[in-house]
Amino acid sequence: xxxxxxxxxxxxxxxxxxxxxxxxxxxxxxxxxxxxxxxxxxxxxxxxxxxxxxxxxxxxxxxxxxxxxxxxxxxxxxxxxxxxxxxxxxxxxxxxxxxxxxxxxxxxxxxxxxxxxxxxxxxxxxxxxxxxxxxxxxxxxxxxxxxxxxxxxxxxxxxxxxxxxxxxxxxxxxxxxxxxxxxxxxxxxxxx
Amino acid sequence: xxxxxxxxxxxxxxxxxxxxxxxxxxxxxxxxxxxxxxxxxxxxxxxxxxxxxxxxxxxxxxxxxxxxxxxxxxxxxxxxx
Numbered sequence: 001x002x003x004x005x006x007x008x009x010x011x012x013x014x015x016x017x018x019x020x021x022x023x024x025x026x027x028x029x030x031x032x033x034x035x036x037x038x039x040x041x042x043x044x045x046x047x048x049x050x051x052x053x054x055x056x057x058x059x060x061x062x063x064x065x066x067x068x069x070x071x072x073x074x075x076x077x078x079x080x081x082x083x084x085x086x087x088x089x090x091x092x093x094x095x096x097x098x099x100x101x102x103x104x105x106x107x108x109x110x111x112x113x114x115x116x117x118x119x120x121x122x123x124x125x126x127x128x129x130x131x132x133x134x135x136x137x138x139x140x141x142x143x144x145x146x147x148x149x150x151x152x153x154x155x156x157x158x159x160x161x162x163x164x165x166x167x168x169x170x171x172x173x174x175x176x177x178x179x180x181x182x183x184x185x186x187x188x189x190x191x192x
Numbered sequence: 193x194x195x196x197x198x199x200x201x202x203x204x205x206x207x208x209x210x211x212x213x214x215x216x217x218x219x220x221x222x223x224x225x226x227x228x229x230x231x232x233x234x235x236x237x238x239x240x241x242x243x244x245x246x247x248x249x250x251x252x253x254x255x256x257x258x259x260x261x262x263x264x265x266x267x268x269x270x271x272x273x
Contacts, residue, residue, distance in 0.1 A: 065211040068218035069249050131207040131236075141215060 042071040044188040047179060051080030053093040053120055053135075059192045060084070060138035067145035074186075075142070076179040078152035081192075082159060085151050085166045090135055095120040143169040150174045197256060197268065200228035206235045206264070213239040214246045217269060221253055224271050229256065232267040243267045 014022070034040070044066050048059040059075050066073045083089040097103050097110035097119040109115070127134070133141070142149060150171040156163065163172045183189045203220045205213045213234045220230055232243065240258055247255035252273035259266040 061211045064215050065246075068211070068215045068246060070251065131209045131212075133208075133212055145215070145219070 042066075042069065042188070043182070043186040044071055044073050044190070045179065045182040045186040046073075046075045046190045046192060047183075048075055048077045048081035048084060048192050049079050050192060051083035051089075051093060053095040053123060055192065056084045056090070056093055056135050057132075057138070059190075060135065060142060062190070063147045063149075064138055064142045064145060067142065067147050073142075073146075074148045074150060074179075074182045076150045076152065076174070076182070078155050078179075082151055082155045082161065084135065085139070085149055085170045086161060087165060087167050090139065090167075093120075093135065095123050139167055143167065150178070152176075152179075197229050197270070199231045199268070200224060202231040202233060204233050205239075206233060208234070209236045210238050210242060212236075214242050217243060217246070217267070218250075221269060221271050226271055226273060228271050230269045230271070232269065234265045234267070235263055237265065239265050239267065243269070 044062075046059045046063060048056075050056075059081075063073050063075050077085050083093060094116045097105070097115040098107055100110070100119075103110055103119060105115070110119075139149070148171055149167070149169070151163075151166055151174070153173050153175055155161075156172060166172065201220065201224065203216060205216050208216070213232065213236050217230065217232050220232075224230060232239070234243075236242075240260070244255055244258065247253050247269060252271060254270045254272050256268040256270050258268070
């Protein structure tokens with residue numbers, strides 16, 4: 001380290017020019033080290049397990065925003081979360097009225113037939129009025145911006161889905177080990 | 193509003209809410225050249241904090257100014273690399 005840098009060990013004080021040269025050399029070394037250390041790109045892995053209308057939003061919003069930050073993003077969809085990537089089912093996700101503390105009705109009323117549908121319609125209307133993107137828009141946006149949307153292979157088989165049922169660009173044929181590998185490499189890991 | 197910089201392009205995201213103002217700002221910036229300034233016009237009040245946070249956490253962009261103009265929030269983002 002010390003052998004290739006001009007030094008003042010021989011007694012002569014360094015001139016300003018020598019100092020400048022030394023600073024420039026050190027700056028170059030730091031830059032090279034920074035490159036070598038990598039890869040300062042942030043990585044995020046989200047595991048999406050829920051397939052209700054309201055729970056589809058948080059992972060998609062975070063994923064598409066993280067992609068706008070230039071992060072490397074993986075969303076691993078498993079169990080009911082798979083429905084978010086299912087082209088047909090994603091358009092028909094329901095909000096659950098029962099056991100939902102945000103619903104303005106008691107559970108006994110929420111359990112009546114048609115209440116989930118009504119709650120979903122109300123939420124859908126609010127989303128439209130608020131200018132909030134649709135689930136389909138967020139999926140397209142995420143895929144366009146390089147988010148890796150993954151569909152758990154075990155759940156695909158468990159639910160009797162076909163790989164063609166999912167949006168184009170969705171990654172299939174992946175399992176828990178793939179998800180864990182991404183999580184281990186990630187700066188941020190979230191379970192939704 | 194400042195006249196210290198020239199606006200290269202204006203992005204209208206009025207009516208859109210989170211995460212659209214940030215996501216669309218990012219893709220508009222990608223299409224610009226270095227030193228270009230993007231004006232983002234939004235109605236989402238959260239965009240004041242969100243675009244600030246995005247610009248701080250993203251390489252190659254600088255937030256020059258944010259202006260609240262009635263119901264409209266204007267952001268000026270420069271592409272620096």
